[in-house]
């Protein structure tokens with residue numbers, strides 16, 4: 247009945263709208279407003295504090311890219327940490343790697359987990375993997391308690407800097423991620439839109455170049471239901487065995503093609519390499535930091 251418009255001070259003067267068939271869930275958690283609605287064009291939609299988090303139709307683009315850009319870039323991921331990502335989509339993608347022995351996930355809002363299991367079973371399927379351990383709590387505190395050099399990869403699947411995820415975009419957090427990674431370990435974070443947030447991206451890149459002494463690269467992809475239709479990722483590695491993010495050493499799409507597993511809908515090795523090609527206005531800022 248009517249339309250949902252994604253109005254936010256984070257993208258002033260513009261708003262993506264989706265036709266609403268039915269509102270399926272609407273509650274306030276300890277951290278944010280949580281809503282699920284059935285849209286006409288993109289299936290079910292998860293909204294937190296008025297911001298679209300994922301839709302059934304295009305979540306594959308974001309979840310596959312944020313997981314496979316880092317994990318395809320290292321030869322043998324064993325221990326992986328996901329910060330945020332309570333919907334479980336990133337877990338679904340990480341569990342495709344037979345080399346992975348342990349997947350920790352730290353999500354601050356239990357309601358996101360429960361709502362995803364109830365309304366997005368194809369996304370929350372990630373929780374069914376026996377290697378997964380769910381921690382409900384603040385990712386910043388979780389990382390402080392982690393012994394150094396614990397993980398091969400840390401994936402930060404956060405919402406945006408306004409709200410509970412604010413400190414996941416700040417220097418102390420990136421320092422705690424670098425400490426938790428083994429030498430040559432990799433981090434991939436949600437890094438906003440080059441059309442909307444070049445200033446935020448500039449800050450993130452500057453911080454990452456100071457903290458991560460391996461490679462630091464920005465990649466981007468298309469997600470039609472995120473504002474401006476694109477979303478970016480910060481790919482960083484710690485000092486140690488070199489990581490070339492642009493040329494995957496562990497091409498998951500080729501590994502999977504030999505298995506009957508759920509096929510990848512979006513990611514492939516060519517899209518991986520192409521994701522690091524930037525328009526000039528973004529290259530100028532990102533490569534100069």
Ligand SMILES: NCCCN[C@H]1CC[C@H](NCCCN)CC1
Pocket residue numbers: 297298299300308309331332333335336403404405406436437438439442472473476477
């Ligand atoms: N596992 C899916 C979680 C999605 N994370 C974020 C949800 C908010 C979204 N805002 C985009 C704002 C403009 N860049 C970015 C991804």
